[in-house]
Amino acid sequence: xxxxxxxxxxxxxxxxxxxxxxxQAIFNHLDSCNECAVIFREFQLALAxxxxxxxxxxNPFASTRILQHIESHLEKRxxxxxxxxxxxxxxxxxxxxxxAIGVFxxxxxxxxxxxxxxxxxxxxxxxxxxxxxxxxTDFIDEDKSFTIYQ
Amino acid sequence: MTDHELIEGIKNRDRIALQYLVTTYQRKVIKTAxxxxxxxxxxxxxxxxxxxxxxxxxxLFRKKSSLSTWxxxxxVNQSLNFLKKRQRRGVFSRIESLFYSDHGDNxxxxxxxxxxxxxxxxxELRGILQQAVxxxxxxxxxxxxxxxxxxxxxxxxxxxxxxxLSSVESLIHRAKINLQKRLISDFSEYKKL
Numbered sequence: 307x308x309x310x311x312x313x314x315x316x317x318x319x320x321x322x323x324x325x326x327x328x329x330q331a332i333f334n335h336l337d338s339c340n341e342c343a344v345i346f347r348e349f350q351l352a353l354a355x356x357x358x359x360x361x362x363x364x365n366p367f368a369s370t371r372i373l374q375h376i377e378s379h380l381e382k383r384x385x386x387x388x389x390x391x392x393x394x395x396x397x398x399x400x401x402x403x404x405x406a407i408g409v410f411x412x413x414x415x416x417x418x419x420x421x422x423x424x425x426x427x428x429x430x431x432x433x434x435x436x437x438x439x440x441x442x443t444d445f446i447d448e449d450k451s452f453t454i455y456q
Numbered sequence: 457m458t459d460h461e462l463i464e465g466i467k468n469r470d471r472i473a474l475q476y477l478v479t480t481y482q483r484k485v486i487k488t489a490x491x492x493x494x495x496x497x498x499x500x501x502x503x504x505x506x507x508x509x510x511x512x513x514x515x516l517f518r519k520k521s522s523l524s525t526w527x528x529x530x531x532v533n534q535s536l537n538f539l540k541k542r543q544r545r546g547v548f549s550r551i552e553s554l555f556y557s558d559h560g561d562n563x564x565x566x567x568x569x570x571x572x573x574x575x576x577x578x579x580e581l582r583g584i585l586q587q588a589v590x591x592x593x594x595x596x597x598x599x600x601x602x603x604x605x606x607x608x609x610x611x612x613x614x615x616x617x618x619x620x621l622s623s624v625e626s627l628i629h630r631a632k633i634n635l636q637k638r639l640i641s642d643f644s645e646y647k648k649l
Contacts, residue, residue: 313636313640314633314636316636316640317632317633317635317636318632344643345640345643345644348576348581348639348643349636349639349640349643351576351578351581352581352582352584352585352639353585354581355578355581355582355585356585356604356605358578358582359490359491359582359605360605360607362487362490362496363483364482364483364486364487364490364496364499364500364503365496365500368482368486368500368503369478369479369482371500371504372478372482372503372504372507373474373475373478375504375507375508376474376478376504376507376508376511379508379511380469380511
């Protein structure tokens with residue numbers, strides 16, 4: 307038996323699912339091949355961790371925590387169900403709220419009506435003095451036009 | 457309490473039925489989740505969601521299988537969903553770590569063995585086996601865990617997975633072959649170090 311054949315049959319050997327002749331061939335190979343012997347040992351030890359995992363037990367208070375979680379979930383659900391069970395209260399309230407929000411948004415927007423035009427340059431002291439000197443009534447920045455909000 | 461009485465009690469949110477459900481099935485649910493997740497705390501947390509899932513979807517239970525088979529099915533699905541979420545979080549944290557400080561190499565490396573000592577500690581071996589099992593295709597992973605860890609028969613696994621008996625046998629056979637290859641590769645890599 308060569309290494310490849312041995313490694314292809316490790317699980318079957320571990321599970322005792324081989325004929326007596328093949329088992330003997332594997333024993334012979336393990337006696338003669340140190341590398342396969344080491345790998346097989348690690349393989350067996352890794353599979354042995356399955357037994358220690360099977361022995362692990364949950365916290366003895368786990369069922370109490372589960373039941374508390376269920377209670378809190380059922381409580382939330384029943385509050386939700388109350389709301390959906392009384393539509394003759396909920397619907398008018400929702401409609402009234404939607405109208406109020408719509409009116410509020412509408413009022414807010416009318417205070418910001420757009421006005422296009424030419425923006426007047428703000429009057430700094432320099433500009434004021436220039437106006438006085440040259441009898442100019444106003445400066446207008448004709449290059450730029452802005453939409454300003456009153 | 458029979459399965460039928462229990463199902464009706466759960467539908468009616470009867471507290472005695474809910475208590476019976478939890479006390480009867482919580483150990484099986486937590487242990488099955490533990491075999492998939494590898495962590496008892498995570499398994500206990502997940503079991504809470506499993507029972508909520510059972511209560512919320514009991515009206516959809518068609519009684520084609522037994523109640524315990526159905527509960528196992530929910531537990532397996534929730535466990536795999538949890539693992540997928542954890543994997544996605546792992547991808548994000550690995551991407552994050554590229555931009556932040558280097559946390560160092562987190563790979564398990566075996567110690568230098570003394571003459572008769574095992575190169576890997578038990579926890580390391582458990583981690584290697586769990587990683588190998590999680591690397592299997594999903595159906596092979598489910599079949600192998602239910603068979604090797606949860607000691608279900610092929611017939612029970614076929615009912616839980618809604619497959620034929622021969623499909624389950626084939627899945628477990630392929631799972632063992634793939635695990636064999638993966639473990640040999642992991643242990644051989646160590647020898648090269």
